[in-house]
Amino acid sequence: MAEETTVQEPLSPPQNARREALAFVVGVAGWLVPGLGHALLKMWGRALICFFTVGVFVWVGAGMRGNLFTSRGSDAFDSLGYIADLGTGGFYWVARSLEANGPDVSHADGDYGTRFLATAGVFNLLAALHAYEAARGRKA
Amino acid sequence: MTSSTAISGVSALVVLIAVKLSHLQALVLFALVISVAFGFLGRRQPKERVKYILWTLLLFLLVGVGIGWAMYPFSH
Numbered sequence: 001m002a003e004e005t006t007v008q009e010p011l012s013p014p015q016n017a018r019r020e021a022l023a024f025v026v027g028v029a030g031w032l033v034p035g036l037g038h039a040l041l042k043m044w045g046r047a048l049i050c051f052f053t054v055g056v057f058v059w060v061g062a063g064m065r066g067n068l069f070t071s072r073g074s075d076a077f078d079s080l081g082y083i084a085d086l087g088t089g090g091f092y093w094v095a096r097s098l099e100a101n102g103p104d105v106s107h108a109d110g111d112y113g114t115r116f117l118a119t120a121g122v123f124n125l126l127a128a129l130h131a132y133e134a135a136r137g138r139k140a
Numbered sequence: 141m142t143s144s145t146a147i148s149g150v151s152a153l154v155v156l157i158a159v160k161l162s163h164l165q166a167l168v169l170f171a172l173v174i175s176v177a178f179g180f181l182g183r184r185q186p187k188e189r190v191k192y193i194l195w196t197l198l199l200f201l202l203v204g205v206g207i208g209w210a211m212y213p214f215s216h
Contacts, residue, residue: 045180046180046181049176049177049180049181050177050181053173053174053176053177056173057173059159060159060161060169063158063159064159064160064161064166108163109159109160109161112161112163112166113159115170116166116170119170119174123174123177126181127177127181130181
């Protein structure tokens with residue numbers, strides 16, 4: 001699997017600005033659709049892994065009826081949970097549609113589901129940041 | 141499509157995605173998936189990836205079970 005990012009030569013300011021803009025697009029794409037950022041950089045293995053990791057966590061989290069936070073949180077923890085859940089990008093609405101019966105955290109399953117959903121979001125943010133840095137030529 | 145058909149379709153979907161895992165199964169699933177993901181993101185060479193995945197998986201499981209045992213006295 002060829003996933004190479006070569007050491008970049010110093011760029012002129014216009015080229016540098018263009019690369020920064022491209023890296024930003026890659027990062028946002030990676031956030032909106034898990035794995036898309038790496039796919040745009042032709043890092044196919046990492047793209048697939050990101051997509052399936054977030055997909056599995058969202059599926060399991062929603063299947064266990066974890067709490068998917070909304071913007072109408074009542075305290076700081078709800079807001080943090082909302083930010084973490086939003087990290088899944090488009091999968092946030094997939095999770096909402098999967099949880100037709102709503103969350104149920106009265107059992108341990110629901111609590112675990114909440115953690116799976118939050119992990120999916122935080123992991124996707126990490127992956128999007130990784131794609132952004134790779135697009136800037138910082139690491140791969 | 142009638143409303144009852146739509147409701148039964150939603151119910152079928154909910155049944156399809158309903159996940160029932162024990163504590164240990166949830167721990168193992170989490171550790172396995174996140175170890176593989178970290179291995180692919182953090183390492184480039186296949187051999188290094190495998191070593192990293194196995195090491196991370198082992199640590200996740202050991203720490204998870206260890207914390208479980210550490211909390212055991214407080215559950216009674």
